[in-house]
Amino acid sequence: MSKPEKxxxxxxRLDGRGPFDLRPIKFQAGVLKRxxxxxxxxxxxxKVMAAVYGPREVHPRHLQxxxxxxxxxxxxxxxxxxxxxxxPGPDRRSIxxxxxxxxxxxxxxxxxxxxxxxxxxxxxxxxxxxxxRVAGINAASVALADAGIPxxxxxxxxxxxxxxxTIVLDLNKDEDNYGQADLPIAMNQFGxxxxxxxxxxxxxxxxxxxMNMAIEGCKKLHELQKQALxxxxxxxxxxxxxxxxxxxxxxxx
Ligand code: ADP
Numbered sequence: 001m002s003k004p005e006k007x008x009x010x011x012x013r014l015d016g017r018g019p020f021d022l023r024p025i026k027f028q029a030g031v032l033k034r035x036x037x038x039x040x041x042x043x044x045x046x047k048v049m050a051a052v053y054g055p056r057e058v059h060p061r062h063l064q065x066x067x068x069x070x071x072x073x074x075x076x077x078x079x080x081x082x083x084x085x086x087x088p089g090p091d092r093r094s095i096x097x098x099x100x101x102x103x104x105x106x107x108x109x110x111x112x113x114x115x116x117x118x119x120x121x122x123x124x125x126x127x128x129x130x131x132x133r134v135a136g137i138n139a140a141s142v143a144l145a146d147a148g149i150p151x152x153x154x155x156x157x158x159x160x161x162x163x164x165x166t167i168v169l170d171l172n173k174d175e176d177n178y179g180q181a182d183l184p185i186a187m188n189q190f191g192x193x194x195x196x197x198x199x200x201x202x203x204x205x206x207x208x209x210x211m212n213m214a215i216e217g218c219k220k221l222h223e224l225q226k227q228a229l230x231x232x233x234x235x236x237x238x239x240x241x242x243x244x245x246x247x248x249x250x251x252x253x
Contacts, residue, residue: 003178007163013175019168022158022217027139027228029146030235037147039228041139044172045129050139052147055117069114073102075136077125097133104137104157104186104195110150119149130176131159134184137195142225146232153189154225158217160185160210167206169213181206185214189222 004014012018023044032038035051042048058064075097079088101123109119121143123136134157141155161171163179176182181200187193202210 022170029228029232037143039139039142043135046135047127048135049124050143052143054119055114058118064116068111069117071106073121081128108152130173156218156221157186160214187218
């Protein structure tokens with residue numbers, strides 16, 4: 001993909017958004033039968049599946065903690081998720097993303113309720129389009145709640161950055177590749193920041209503006225996450241249709 005001449009034209013970004021706009025977002029909770037909790041998320045062109053297992057026994061056992069559950073997070077990019085086939089398996093980038101994403105979520109999990117056990121989070125990036133780590137955190141947070149893991153609150157995440165000297169929310173692929181700065185942020189419901197990374201350069205004023213935009217973005221994501229969980233439970237308690245034979249009809253007896 002070649003570098004576009006401009007990333008912002010007449011105040012609009014190349015995908016038609018204004019600087020404060022998020023891409024279209026769709027969460028679906030409880031999509032996997034065999035996981036304790038799950039969430040499928042489309043975030044712009046990103047397609048992400050998160051699955052949560054646990055609390056369950058820790059293997060290998062020497063990793064057990066006597067007074068806490070351990071939280072493990074595996075971020076994986078499918079080889080077909082990017083334009084050129086990605087070599088399968090972990091690499092430095094996925095190990096780093098797994099670590100920071102685990103840290104972003106761990107502080108809201110009530111780990112002390114499950115000593116000697118593990119809570120495993122798997123995030124599979126099926127299609128990547130910039131912002132996969134924040135998409136993974138959003139989906140994982142819903143999957144944890146769907147698994148019934150006790151948490152203080154949800155964690156929401158979005159990136160903010162700078163392109164063509166403008167601070168923009170939720171970077172697209174061109175802005176991520178050719179922009180001047182990229183800041184993935186995660187925040188819990190109490191406004192505490194649980195992930196803050198930065199590539200590129202921002203002045204301190206730009207940094208404050210960017211943080212405020214990211215906080216607003218996280219608040220919108222939080223509403224969508226809650227909605228996905230409410231929808232899942234509304235589905236769960238929907239009355240089951242039962243075929244009742246009509247009165248006076250034939251029976252098989
Ligand atoms: P994030 O996905 O959290 O923004 P990066 O900034 O590392 O993380 O990556 C930006 C984007 O670059 C990814 O979303 C993906 O679209 C692309 N990308 C990352 N790794 C690869 C890779 N190995 N091959 C091709 N594209 C990749």
